Amino acid sequence: MSLDPSDWNETRALGRTMVDDILSYLQTMRDRPVWTSVPADAKARLSEPVPRAGAPLAEVYAAFKRDVLPYPTGNIHPRFWGWVMGTGTTTGVLAELLAAGMNPHLAGYDQSAAIIERQVLDWLKELVGFPADASGVLVSGGTAANIEGLMAARVAKAGFDVRETGVHGGPPLTVYGSVETHSWINTACESMGMGRRAFRAIAVDAAYRIDVNACRARIAADIAAGERPFAVVGNAGTVGTGAVDDLIALRALADDFGLWLHIDGAFGALAAWSDSRALVAGQETADSLAFDLHKWGYVPYEAGVILTRDPGAQLATYQPGRAAKPAYLQSGNGGISVDTTYFADRGQQLSRGFRALKVWMSMKEQGVDRLGAAIQKNIDQAHRLGDLVAAHPDLELLAAVSLNIVCFRYAPSGTAEKTLDSLNAAILIALQSRGIAVPSQTVLQGRFAIRVCITNHRSEDHDFDFLVAAVVAIGAEMAATAPFNARSS
Numbered sequence: 001m002s003l004d005p006s007d008w009n010e011t012r013a014l015g016r017t018m019v020d021d022i023l024s025y026l027q028t029m030r031d032r033p034v035w036t037s038v039p040a041d042a043k044a045r046l047s048e049p050v051p052r053a054g055a056p057l058a059e060v061y062a063a064f065k066r067d068v069l070p071y072p073t074g075n076i077h078p079r080f081w082g083w084v085m086g087t088g089t090t091t092g093v094l095a096e097l098l099a100a101g102m103n104p105h106l107a108g109y110d111q112s113a114a115i116i117e118r119q120v121l122d123w124l125k126e127l128v129g130f131p132a133d134a135s136g137v138l139v140s141g142g143t144a145a146n147i148e149g150l151m152a153a154r155v156a157k158a159g160f161d162v163r164e165t166g167v168h169g170g171p172p173l174t175v176y177g178s179v180e181t182h183s184w185i186n187t188a189c190e191s192m193g194m195g196r197r198a199f200r201a202i203a204v205d206a207a208y209r210i211d212v213n214a215c216r217a218r219i220a221a222d223i224a225a226g227e228r229p230f231a232v233v234g235n236a237g238t239v240g241t242g243a244v245d246d247l248i249a250l251r252a253l254a255d256d257f258g259l260w261l262h263i264d265g266a267f268g269a270l271a272a273w274s275d276s277r278a279l280v281a282g283q284e285t286a287d288s289l290a291f292d293l294h295k296w297g298y299v300p301y302e303a304g305v306i307l308t309r310d311p312g313a314q315l316a317t318y319q320p321g322r323a324a325k326p327a328y329l330q331s332g333n334g335g336i337s338v339d340t341t342y343f344a345d346r347g348q349q350l351s352r353g354f355r356a357l358k359v360w361m362s363m364k365e366q367g368v369d370r371l372g373a374a375i376q377k378n379i380d381q382a383h384r385l386g387d388l389v390a391a392h393p394d395l396e397l398l399a400a401v402s403l404n405i406v407c408f409r410y411a412p413s414g415t416a417e418k419t420l421d422s423l424n425a426a427i428l429i430a431l432q433s434r435g436i437a438v439p440s441q442t443v444l445q446g447r448f449a450i451r452v453c454i455t456n457h458r459s460e461d462h463d464f465d466f467l468v469a470a471v472v473a474i475g476a477e478m479a480a481t482a483p484f485n486a487r488s489s
């Protein structure tokens with residue numbers, strides 16, 4: 001007995017229904033609230049004992065349609081702009097089905113899927129200006145990609161055999177980046193055994209870009225104190241405001257001290273596909289560049305990328321070397337295990353899925369020019385929203401718009417500063433829970449900001465008009481009622 005269907009025709013018919021249903025769901029998503037909390041009855045039904053005995057697939061699918069499908073994060077909706085969440089493409093959805101059907105194992109092997117991943121990586125290198133012989137690998141996302149970059153940096157620049165001895169084999173290692181660097185840096189420093197102390201958070205200027213001189217001074221001071229700097233991290237699009245560090249200056253700084261330059265371009269790197277590519281100029285000079293395709297590449301989760309300029313450096317981070325490779329992972333001179341591209345030697349994952357297919361199919365179907373135009377549209381929309389906010393007497397722009405992020409608050413004149421944080425937090429919750437729109441939040445110079453990050457190919461200008469009107473209406477409604485009216489000056 002296998003686990004295959006006993007009636008293939010029945011499964012085929014149900015599969016067609018599923019494809020129909022999910023495409024209709026995507027086609028009509030604008031008509032639904034952006035987000036709805038999972039109701040108590042659905043939650044209760046989703047808490048079940050281990051299903052020892054099976055049930056017909058049609059029944060399982062009915063449960064999915066009733067209790068799972070209606071309650072997504074909402075990032076497929078045109079008015080979802082929270083955190084940095086991509087929208088996905090219908091082609092990506094279908095590609096996931098096909099990839100799962102083939103179910104290839106992407107450690108390497110002589111197979112089409114490995115050729116597709118290599119092809120996708122070649123396109124990506126070209127699009128961000130990396131050399132053709134650079135190394136790369138697809139990973140789960142930005143955090144994983146950035147960690148891979150820092151791992152390669154450490155092996156290349158630690159000055160001792162950190163793979164053999166661990167961090168105890170030499171002086172304390174240090175890495176530099178701005179205070180605006182995403183929290184992946186802490187995850188990296190902790191999981192790499194260096195501890196969070198290894199990260200030297202450098203101040204930013206008024207535009208939230210790293211203070212390069214302060215960084216230089218800190219590196220010099222650390223060297224004098226016996227620490228071992230190994231990498232500088234540049235941001236091509238900070239998570240807070242979308243600021244792009246002076247990447248050219250950071251390259252020069254890294255060179256002056258013989259350090260590795262890693263650039264986190266989680267979403268910003270993709271600006272290179274658009275007419276605004278000058279905004280991320282310099283990222284092509286990085287020793288390693290991390291970015292996501294599930295953010296501004298619009299493909300469904302998960303798809304991150306790490307590119308490493310020196311192909312040897314990425315291999316040196318993981319490749320055990322022929323002698324040390326376990327017998328069960330050795331390649332033959334022919335047959336399936338012949339080494340085409342052994343992706344498992346380029347990162348932490350051995351078992352790897354066919355992430356590349358959704359990227360390959362989306363890029364081929366849309367064409368990169370069209371994807372770049374969608375990215376440019378998001379940048380234009382951010383500037384337009386920034387202008388709307390700046391022109392509105394009751395709204396305040398809290399950071400200059402550089403890429404695709406707009407941070408603002410409702411701040412009618414006369415409202416006490418101390419009230420504004422809680423008032424705007426309440427506005428944000430109302431926007432989300434009324435299903436109007438999903439921005440997220442941040443704090444800029446101590447002030448609570450409603451943060452709109454646009455990596456959404458479905459958003460139209462009228463969606464942002466709607467947002468502005470909703471913020472002002474909800475703000476006025478709340479400001480007139482307790483507790484906010486009582487706290488106003």
Ligand SMILES: Cc1ncc(COP(=O)(O)O)c(C=O)c1O
Pocket residue numbers: 083084140141142143144146182184237238239264265266267292304
């Ligand atoms: C600038 C930046 N770096 C890294 C990350 C982490 O990426 P991921 O969530 O894909 O792990 C994010 C996520 O938003 C980000 O904005």
